[in-house]
Every structure is written in C-alpha cells, then in structure tokens.
Amino acid sequence: MTPPPASQDAETEATGRAGGTLWDTRRRRTHRDIRRAARELALERGVAAVTVDEIAGAAGVSRRTFFNYFRSKEDALLEAPPALAPDAVERFVHADDFSFGAALADLVRGHARDIVRDPDGIATSHRLVTENPELAGFLLEMFAEAERALIAVFERRLARTGENIDPRLAAALTGCVMRMAVECRRAEAAPGDVPADPDALVAEVDRVLAGLRAVLAP
Structure with missing residues (x-):
C-alpha cells in the first residue's frame, strides 16, 4: 500500500486563519500533544500495537480531531522534512x-x-524507524513528497532563466546532500542525538557540496 503523504505542520496550516495568536497557539499545542502521545505509545509498545483511538485518548482529543491534524498514525509519528521557507x-x-x-x-x-x-523530533523519527522497519516506506514517501516540492521550485526558476538543468536530477542530488550532511553530523553525536548547532550542519553541507564537486569534476 502506498503510504499517505505527510500532513503539513499545524503551525503552517494555522497561518492566516481567523482567530489570531490564540488560535495559532491552541493548534500548535494540540499538534504537539497528539504527536507526543503517539510517539510515547509507539516507543513503549511498538507501532503495530498502537491505534489511532488510543493515541487520541492519550492526547485528550477525539478521533475526529486527530484526523484534523494528521492523516494516519504514521504521519503523527514521523517528522517530515520541513518545507522550504x-x-x-x-x-x-x-x-x-x-x-x-x-x-x-x-x-x-x-x-x-x-x-x-x-x-529531538528528527532523532525520535530515526529511532522509531530503526525499531519499527514497517515505517520506512512512510518515511520514504515523505522524502519523495519533499523532493516533488523541490522540483516545482526548480522549475519556476528554470522557466525564468532558461538554464539547461534537469530539475529532477537537481532535486535528487539536493536530497542526497542534505541526507549525507545530517548523517555525518549524526555520526559525530552521542547515540540517538542530532546536534542542534545550525552552523555545524551548514559547515557539513559545504563539505558535502565540495565532495560532490570533486566527484563530478571532469
């Protein structure tokens, strides 16, 4: 079965809606509470043993509210790549x-x-997939969705500039650079941790880009 696409973060969905700051704060809190409940139950009992109804009950919301924020329990468990600013x-x-x-x-x-x-969200997603291999397909679909969004951005630029670039190839390489940079940083961290230093990750991105240029040099 094809995994469902990742939901947009509730913070993004709330932007521009009626209700202002109070509305946004409530949505962020509900989104956070549902995700926390889902992860705690899955880490304790395994993904297969947890139901949406149990997650909703632990988060103190209805089943309907759960599906207002997430498309499936897998969506609630995993951290999708953040959207480009x-x-x-x-x-x-x-x-x-x-x-x-x-x-x-x-x-x-x-x-x-x-x-x-x-x-912490990235580290927890990694742990959940490691302990529950059935989640791997859902995570891959989240990355594929992010790649499709990136292709659309590239196509916008190329339509303006006429540069001779394959947007699909560019998106695939970009995804590889980001994953490689994160994995290199993870390898240097304590088990289960993801370093939270943005400058360090940017430096790792630059190292990966330099390595890619070296590999592709004629």
Whole structure:
C-alpha cells in the first residue's frame, strides 16, 4: 500500500486563519500533544500495537480531531522534512546574479538551519524507524513528497532563466546532500542525538557540496 503523504505542520496550516495568536497557539499545542502521545505509545509498545483511538485518548482529543491534524498514525509519528521557507524560495527563483548552482547552495544552507530547529523530533523519527522497519516506506514517501516540492521550485526558476538543468536530477542530488550532511553530523553525536548547532550542519553541507564537486569534476 502506498503510504499517505505527510500532513503539513499545524503551525503552517494555522497561518492566516481567523482567530489570531490564540488560535495559532491552541493548534500548535494540540499538534504537539497528539504527536507526543503517539510517539510515547509507539516507543513503549511498538507501532503495530498502537491505534489511532488510543493515541487520541492519550492526547485528550477525539478521533475526529486527530484526523484534523494528521492523516494516519504514521504521519503523527514521523517528522517530515520541513518545507522550504517562502522567502528563501523567492530569493532562489529570482537570484538572477547567481548561477543555478550558487543560488542552490545558498538555498540548501538556509534549509539546513531550518532542519535543526527540532533535533529531538528528527532523532525520535530515526529511532522509531530503526525499531519499527514497517515505517520506512512512510518515511520514504515523505522524502519523495519533499523532493516533488523541490522540483516545482526548480522549475519556476528554470522557466525564468532558461538554464539547461534537469530539475529532477537537481532535486535528487539536493536530497542526497542534505541526507549525507545530517548523517555525518549524526555520526559525530552521542547515540540517538542530532546536534542542534545550525552552523555545524551548514559547515557539513559545504563539505558535502565540495565532495560532490570533486566527484563530478571532469
């Protein structure tokens, strides 16, 4: 069965809706409570032994409320890659003074800083997939969804500039760079931890980019 796509973060969904700050705060709290309950139950008993009804009950919400925030229990458990910041996307698309590669490197560095905003969430997702291999397919679909979004961003720029770049190849390589950088940082950390230092991850991204250029050099 094809895993469902990851839901958007409730904080993003709440932006611009009626209710202002109080509405946003409540949605963030509910989103956090459901995810925490799901992870605690799954880590204690295993994913297969946990139901949506049990997660909702532990979080103090109804089943209907659960599905207002997440599309499945797997969606609640795993940390999807964060969306690209809209302002960063616009800078990339309109960076006419920079080549595609230079503009992309800047975009990736900024994204690396966004990734480490929730290092505990990343570490918990990694642990859950390690202990529950059936989650791997859902995580892969989350990454595939992020890659499709990245392709759409690349196509916007290429439609303007006419640069001879394959957006699918560029997106695949970008995903590899980010995963390699995170894994290298993880290897240097204590077991189960993800370093929360954004500068360190950006430096790792630069090292991976340099290594990629060396591999692809004629």
